[in-house]
Amino acid sequence: MQREPARTRGRPALAPRGRPTLATIAASAGVSVATVSKVVNGRDDVSAETRAAVEALLRAHDYNPPAARRTPAATTVEFLVHGDFGAYQTQIIDGVVAGGEEVGASVVVGKLVDGRPGTAPRAWARELAAAGRSGVVVVTGELSAAHVDALEHARLPLVVIDPLNLPRREVVSVGSTNFAGGMTATQHLLSLGHQRIAFAGGPAGSGCNQARLHGYRAAMEVAGLSVRPEHVLHDDFQFESGRRLGERLLALPDPPTAVVGACDTLALGVMEAARVRGLRVPDDLSITGFDDTELAGVSTPPMTVIRQPLREMGRVAVRTLLRMAAGEELDSHHVELATELVVRGSTGPVPLR
Missing domain, CATH: 3.40.50.2300 (Response regulator)
Structure with a gap:
């Protein structure tokens, strides 16, 4: 069976603007459209030299065969x-x-x-x-x-x-509705008489975390309460992060009486920090989570949360x-x-x- 030789040498041409076609690749390689089609479909009746040249052009043009685009x-x-x-x-x-x-x-x-x-x-x-x-x-x-x-x-x-x-x-x-959730959690704590309410958040740049934080701030503002800078902390959405944030909040000279957790896992970490310090939840510290994962229902005590329909x-x-x-x-x-x-x-x- 006759194999079609390669007619191009050197580096492959740069891909033109727009979505490449078999004809585009064939023109760049100096071979027929049928030859390019054989390479794309894995046929073996193409010389190794031609195959290498065509495959290089397929990569350079970032070509996706129709079967891969469906x-x-x-x-x-x-x-x-x-x-x-x-x-x-x-x-x-x-x-x-x-x-x-x-x-x-x-x-x-x-x-x-x-x-x-x-x-x-x-x-x-x-x-x-x-x-x-x-x-x-x-x-x-x-x-x-x-x-x-x-x-x-x-x-x-x-x-x-x-x-x-x-x-x-x-x-x-x-x-x-992250903003509404952050606001509702804070309003719940305010209704219980809390004023020194902290926010234990996830990554500061996270969109969902920012929305929950804004909801917390809005509820505090509506209640006529200022938010202390030391009461707003950020870390990852992890248990250990919550424990670290809880330790920092509870070590303050005037610690919060309640914490809004940006997720259940963070809130559980804050609960652990309170336990280590000998504090009882909710007698000494109230905590809310956000998500309502299965962990929230089996924690000790079971956690008040903002439920997301996960x-x-x-x-x-x-x-x-x-x-x-x-x-x-x-x-x-x-x-x-x-x-x-x-x-x-x-x-x-x-x-x-």
Whole structure:
């Protein structure tokens, strides 16, 4: 069988603007469209020299074959989690899987490295497209603008749940009414007579954390109370972070009588710091969480929380993603589901001192 020789040498040409086609690659390589098609489809009747030249051009042009660009209404969703698979992530995953089952889509669960994919953005997006993913759902990850651009170039829709950052305003996200939740938690503590109320927050730049903090500040302002700078602290959304923040707050000369935790895990860490100091919850210190994970109901005492509909957030994210994959127009880029206060045993009247 005759093999077509390569007619180009040296470095591949730079990709032109616009989406490349087989004809674009063939013209750059100096070979026929049929030869490029053989390379793309893995045929063996192409010389090694020609194959190497064409593959180099395919990479340079960032070419995605049509089979890798398909976005069926229900195939496989890539779900990426930032951090450990804790109670919060587990409930989100449960909702994502349930949402996929409802429409016949499979879900592949993976982890982000330091909040981001571990490979270069374009290579990462190409791998997902080649694997037949219909889109990507990320929970609390920090995708860069380059990662978002790469997914867009690969025609893979993206939905972010509880985003830490949004590199573009048009990135589709699913969350809850974080501002209202922060305000409601603080108002609950105010109604119990507390005035020295602190905020134990997650990363200062996190969008959901900022919204909860603003809600806390708004409730304090409405009550005519100033917020002390030393009463607002930030760290990661982790148990150890909450314990550190709790130690700092409770070591103050005039410590708070109540703490609004930006998530359940942080609030549990604050509870541990109080226990180590010999303080009783809620007799000496009232604490609220945010999420209503399973941990909140089994803590000692059971924790008062702002409940996020975590499973429903996962389901909505998958349904939204598949609508985007099918080419449907969305009414809004940002979906917020309602939060609600769940009162348990970790909050009580301000202690008499």
